Each structure stands twice: as structure tokens, then as C-alpha cells.
Amino acid sequence: xxxxxxxxxxxxxxxxxxxxxxxxxxxxxxxxFHRIRFSKPLPMKQGFTWIRNxxxxxxxxxxxxxxxxLRSPAAFTMQGFKDFNKGYVDVLSEWGLFxxxxxxxxxxxxxxxxxxxxxxxxxxxxYTLPEQSEAPRDWVIAGSGEWPEDQPFPEGIIARGDLxxxxxxxxxxxxxxxxxxxxxxxxxxxxxxxxxxxYTVHDFxxxxxxxxxxxxxxxxxxSWHVCRPPIEGLAFEMDVRSVRQESVIHV
Numbered sequence: 275x276x277x278x279x280x281x282x283x284x285x286x287x288x289x290x291x292x293x294x295x296x297x298x299x300x301x302x303x304x305x306x307f308h309r310i311r312f313s314k315p316l317p318m319k320q321g322f323t324w325i326r327n328x329x330x331x332x333x334x335x336x337x338x339x340x341x342x343x344l345r346s347p348a349a350f351t352m353q354g355f356k357d358f359n360k361g362y363v364d365v366l367s368e369w370g371l372f373x374x375x376x377x378x379x380x381x382x383x384x385x386x387x388x389x390x391x392x393x394x395x396x397x398x399x400x401y402t403l404p405e406q407s408e409a410p411r412d413w414v415i416a417g418s419g420e421w422p423e424d425q426p427f428p429e430g431i432i433a434r435g436d437l438x439x440x441x442x443x444x445x446x447x448x449x450x451x452x453x454x455x456x457x458x459x460x461x462x463x464x465x466x467x468x469x470x471x472x473y474t475v476h477d478f479x480x481x482x483x484x485x486x487x488x489x490x491x492x493x494x495x496x497s498w499h500v501c502r503p504p505i506e507g508l509a510f511e512m513d514v515r516s517v518r519q520e521s522v523i524h525v
Contacts (some may be wrong), residue, residue: 275455275458275459276289276290276291276297276456276459277289277290278290278459278460278461279376279378280302281337281378282302283335283337283370284335284337284338284339284340284371284378284402285301285302285304285305285338285402285404286299286300286301286302286305286307286340286378286402287299287300287302287460288300288340288378288379288380289456289459289460290376291377291380291416292377292423293359293363293375293377294359294362294363294377294381295342295377295379295380295381295416296376296377296378296379296380296416297380297415297416297418297456297459298380298413298414298415298416298456298457298459298460298462299340299341299378299379299380299400299413299414299416299460300411300412300413300414300460300461300462301340301402301405301411301412301413302402302411303408303411304404304405304406305402305403305404305405306402306403306405306409306412306518306519307340307341307400307401307402307403307412307413307414307517307518307519308400308401308402308403308517308519308520308521309341309398309399309400309414309515309517309519309520309521310328310398310399310400310401310520310521310522310523311343311397311398311520311521311522311523312396312397312398312522312523312525313522313523313524313525314391314525315344315345315391315395315396315397316395316396316525317391317393317394317395318344318361318362318393318394318395318396320395321395321396321399322365322396324396324525325339325396325399325401326369329401332401332403334401334402334403335370336369336370336371337369337370337371338401338402338403339366339369339371339379339399339400339401340378340379340380340400340401340402340414341379341380341381341399341400341414341416342379342380342381342382342396342398342399342400343381343382343383343396343397343398343399343417343513344381344382344383344384344394344395344396344397345383345384345385345386345390345391345394345395345396345397345501346358346383346384346385346390346391346394346504347385347390347391347392347393347394348385348390348502349385349502349503349504349505349506349508350504350505350506351505351506352427352428352505352506355504355505358394363377366379380400380414380415380416380513381416381417382416382417382471382473382511382513383417383504384397384417384473384499384501384502384503384504384511385501385502385503385504386499386500386501387475387500387501387502388500400414400515400517403519409518410463410466410516411462411463412515412516412517412518413457413460413462413515413516413517414513414514414515414516414517415453415456415457415460415462415513415514415515416456416513417473417503417511417512417513418449418452418453418456418511418512418513419445419449419503419504419505419508419509419510419511420432420433420444420445420446420448420449420508420509420510420511421505421507421508422448427505427507428507431507431508432444432445432448433445434507437476437509439477439480442474442476442477442478442481442509442510443480443481443484443485445509445510446478446481446485446510447485449510449511449512450485450486450489450512453470453512453513453514454489457514462516463516464490465490466516467490467491467493467494467514467515467516468494468515468516468517468518469494469497469514469515469516469517470486470491470494470495470496470497470512470514471497471499471512471513471514472496472497472498472499472510472511472512473499473501473502473503473510473511473512474498474500474501474502474503474509474510474511475500475501475502475509476509476510478510482496491514
């Protein structure tokens with residue numbers, strides 16, 4: 275299991291991931307999360323500027339940024355994904371987030387099937403706020419598709435190339451296992467799930483009872499985003515969270 279790190283400057287713990295993002299974040303005692311979703315994706319540069327200004331207005335350090343949700347025009351090639359990540363992480367480094375080759379910020383990055391943005395941008399972000407109450411801890415699991423990241427790409431993709439009902443079932447089962455494993459790694463309370471976002475252009479309705487209901491995920495409702503995962507060759511991705519305070523900003 276990945277190591278859990280305390281990111282004191284942000285007021286949260288994060289589960290160690292790879293270069294571009296952590297596997298998930300959980301608010302430290304004395305803090306809560308606030309998620310802000312934009313009414314439409316903001317291009318990366320504009321989005322980073324909006325987030326910076328908002329954090330300053332809220333008297334929060336830039337290191338309070340805990341998770342990002344991105345949208346892109348189309349799925350990347352693996353090389354294109356790596357190139358995009360470099361520019362993204364460069365900004366996190368400037369903000370004092372990316373240190374010692376570790377990135378605390380969780381992330382998802384999807385490509386909408388319909389009305390995609392003209393360029394990559396921010397769909398939503400999450401940051402920490404001080405909290406006086408002893409309420410349950412907020413948490414966010416980063417997006418993950420059906421590729422175990424310790425396996426070669428694309429050979430390691432679960433049910434690679436299989437978009438049949440059984441293939442989608444195998445992919446979803448792996449992704450759901452990953453979501454729950456990351457929650458355990460964060461010491462998060464799965465029963466307090468407030469949102470489960472599913473990203474695929476393929477029908478998964480045959481899995482509602484066997485996979486989602488069996489894991490207690492229907493109470494907060496499932497949110498289906500008709501999107502493709504960020505890398506060509508992947509077909510099913512998810513992220514989940516337990517966040518009590520959320521806002522929508524019209525831009």
C-alpha cells in the first residue's frame with residue numbers, strides 16, 4: 275500500500291502517487307475541504323489565476339490546494355499526457371506544492387465526448403479551510419482508470435481492447451477496487467461517501483447491482499460523465515469523495 279504523508283502546509287494528508295498527482299487526500303484534524311466547480315471549464319492559465327486569487331481572498335496559502343478536476347479536448351497519447359503533466363506540475367512547484375519529487379494534489383483529467391473544451395482546463399478544484407468543529411474528515415480519491423500503474427502500458431490495461439459487457443465489467447471491478455483500496459490507505463470512512471463520478475462513453479448499467487449497490491454506493495447517487503479517460507486505450511475511470519461543502523461558480 276502507498277505511503278500516507280502529512281502535508282502540513284496544506285492542512286491535509288495525501289496518499290503517495292506518481293509524478294503528476296497523488297492517489298487521494300484527506301483533511302487533517304482542524305480542517306475541512308471546500309470544492310468549487312466551474313459552470314464551464316476554464317483554460318489552464320485562466321483557471322490557475324482564478325484559483326490563486328480565490329485562495330488569496332480566502333486568506334489561504336496556495337499550498338491549501340488539495341485536488342483538481344480537469345477537462346481536455348480529447349484523450350492524450352501517452353507522450354502527450356507526459357508533456358501536459360510537466361507544464362501542470364511546473365505550476366504546482368512554483369506554488370510550493372510539488373516537493374522532493376512528491377505531489378500532494380489529487381487529480382482527475384477527462385475528455386468529454388460531447389462539447390469538449392477547445393483546450394485543457396479546470397472543471398473543479400478542492401482546497402482546505404480551517405474548521406473549529408470535530409466533524410468527520412473530508413476526503414477525495416483521485417481519478418483512476420483500468421491500468422495498474424505498476425504495469426507496462428498499454429499491455430497492462432485490464433481487459434485491454436475488450437468493450438463487451440464482460441470487458442467493461444472487468445474494468446469497472448478493478449477501478450472500484452482501486453477506489454476502495456485508496457480510501458483504506460487514507461483511513462477514510464467509505465460509509466460517508468457523498469459523490470461517485472463515473473467517466474466512460476460505454477454502458478455500465480448491467481453493473482449497478484453487482485458492483486455499485488453491493489459496495490454501498492447508491493445512497494449519494496452515481497454521477498455519469500460521458501467522458502473518456504485521459505489516455506488513449508483506457509475506457510473506464512472514476513473518482514469518489516466525501517466533501518460536505520461544495521459550490522458552483524458561473525464563469
